[in-house]
Structure formats: C-alpha cells, structure tokens
Amino acid sequence: DTGVSQNPRHKITKRGQNVTFRCDPISEHNRLYWYRQTLGQGPEFLTYFQNEAQLEKSRLLSDRFSAERPKGSFSTLEIQRTEQGDSAMYLCASSLQTGGNTEAFFGQGTRLTVV
Amino acid sequence: GDSVTQMEGPVTLSEEAFLTINCTYTATGYPSLFWYVQYPGEGLQLLLKATKADDKGSNKGFEATYRKETTSFHLEKGSVQVSDSAVYFCALSDRSGNTGKLIFGQGTTLQVKP
Numbered sequence: 196d197t198g199v200s201q202n203p204r205h206k207i208t209k210r211g212q213n214v215t216f217r218c219d220p221i222s223e224h225n226r227l228y229w230y231r232q233t234l235g236q237g238p239e240f241l242t243y244f245q246n247e248a249q250l251e252k253s254r255l256l257s258d259r260f261s262a263e264r265p266k267g268s269f270s271t272l273e274i275q276r277t278e279q280g281d282s283a284m285y286l287c288a289s290s291l292q293t294g295g296n297t298e299a300f301f302g303q304g305t306r307l308t309v310v
Numbered sequence: 311g312d313s314v315t316q317m318e319g320p321v322t323l324s325e326e327a328f329l330t331i332n333c334t335y336t337a338t339g340y341p342s343l344f345w346y347v348q349y350p351g352e353g354l355q356l357l358l359k360a361t362k363a364d365d366k367g368s369n370k371g372f373e374a375t376y377r378k379e380t381t382s383f384h385l386e387k388g389s390v391q392v393s394d395s396a397v398y399f400c401a402l403s404d405r406s407g408n409t410g411k412l413i414f415g416q417g418t419t420l421q422v423k424p
Binding site for chain 2: 199226228230235236237238239240243250251286288290292297298299300301302303304
C-alpha cells in the first residue's frame, strides 16, 4: 500500500466549470476526511466519512460542493460552478478508527486554480 | 469554537541551533494535540502527538509537552539540520466528539541555513 492517493495533482479550470477530485485512502481505513488549504494557512476541515456515511459537513462546504464515498472505499469531491475563491489545495486524509486513538494519513493534495 | 494559534514565521536558523515553535490552543473538551510537518512538494506527515496533559510526544529529535495549565504544545529541537526545513503545523482533535477531525494552526515555516 502506497498511502493516500489523490488525483489529479493539479487542476486548472475556468470559472463556472465543474471539477471533480478523487481520493483513494489506505485500504483498511474506515474514515476519510477532506480539508482545504489556502496559501499561508493551515488546512481547514470540510467533511468526513465513516465507511460510506458522510457524518459531518463544515459550514465551509457550500451547496456547490458535494462529496461521496459510495462503497466506503475511494471518495470524490465535486465543485460545481467554480469561483475564483475556490482556488486552493484540497487535501484528503484517512484513518483507522479504533477506540479513541487515531492517526490521520494525508495525501499530497490536489491544487485547484480557477481562472 | 476550538482553535490553534502558532507563532508566525518564517523562522530562520543556522544549522545546530535550538528550535522552539510556539503553539497554544483553545478547546472546550480534552483534545489530543499533534504536530504535523510538510516538506516541500510532499503531503502532511504526523511528526508527534500527545493525548493527555503532561504527556510528551517525541520523534526524530523533536519534542513537545502537553501543558494543560498554559494550554500550550510548543515544539522544540535541540539541534536543527538543513533537512528540517519545512512547514510545521500544530493541530488538535477533540476526543469527546470522536470525529477525529483536526483543527490546524496557520503553520510556521522553518528555514535552516548551513
């Protein structure tokens, strides 16, 4: 297993277009998280899944954003009608939730540029 | 809500100098505390963690002690190397909600010069 994989690594899109990112977590991990990181800031939580259930969504996740994890394995994050303010690094992380102790493993991220 | 505040960077040090990066937190519950590191072109990696008051996390010569009385988790290293140049993020996870979601500080860039 090579860790958390995200595709694409970079995406440039025109304002108003839809984009979709994919995250493949570490195979036995039951939790999957999406974060957004803008330049000079720390990652901000967007949403997370336990298996296929989406359990929490941040207020940052407007209705233009949707995330799925259909079979409890990979996840997709779609942004509809992109805006310039959506330009950021989108990070995915996964963890194996056992009791109270978890370590999240991060992918390298997808850098989105909206022009 | 819960939050994490880190000292602003960049921090520039000479090789073998002593490093401290300050981190303080605000939390309503009893969080676990973490330091993550992001090397150029790579993803975030867990550097160390502490899950309760007075615990000390350590890894690769870095240490941080969970201080509940001062709500702090400062990162220290006795002798930095050029290879330690990276961005360091302090983070917390509220264990009471059991979500595992992380709240990060804004990051501190460390540059170590030979």
